[in-house]
Amino acid sequence: MTVKNKELDRINTECSPQELGEAIASLDLPSIPPHKRMAAISERITQVMLNTTRNPDEKSKPAFKEADKAYTAHQRDKARAKSSLII
Numbered sequence: 001m002t003v004k005n006k007e008l009d010r011i012n013t014e015c016s017p018q019e020l021g022e023a024i025a026s027l028d029l030p031s032i033p034p035h036k037r038m039a040a041i042s043e044r045i046t047q048v049m050l051n052t053t054r055n056p057d058e059k060s061k062p063a064f065k066e067a068d069k070a071y072t073a074h075q076r077d078k079a080r081a082k083s084s085l086i087i
Contacts, residue, residue: 009063015052023048046071 023044032040046067053059 009061011049011053011058011061011064011067012055013049013052013058014054015048019052020045020048043071043074 024041027040027044029037029040050064050068050071053064058064
């Protein structure tokens with residue numbers, strides 16, 4: 001049996017609960033379709049985490065790199081989808 005210490009993988013950011021609350025509250029949820037709201041909230045939380053992590057040791061963690069890669073890929077896909085609509 002393998003035991004994994006998730007505390008070591010946790011990313012410590014400098015975001016206060018108030019800042020996180022304000023970031024999530026700034027989402028215009030009524031304009032987002034119900035089936036996309038969870039993804040929008042997850043994207044905002046990831047964005048806040050990426051922007052408030054300043055420690056290089058935290059940025060070198062695999063969890064941070066995965067989140068950054070997924071967020072960047074998502075942003076690229078959104079831009080590609082938007083650019084394909086404009087002809």
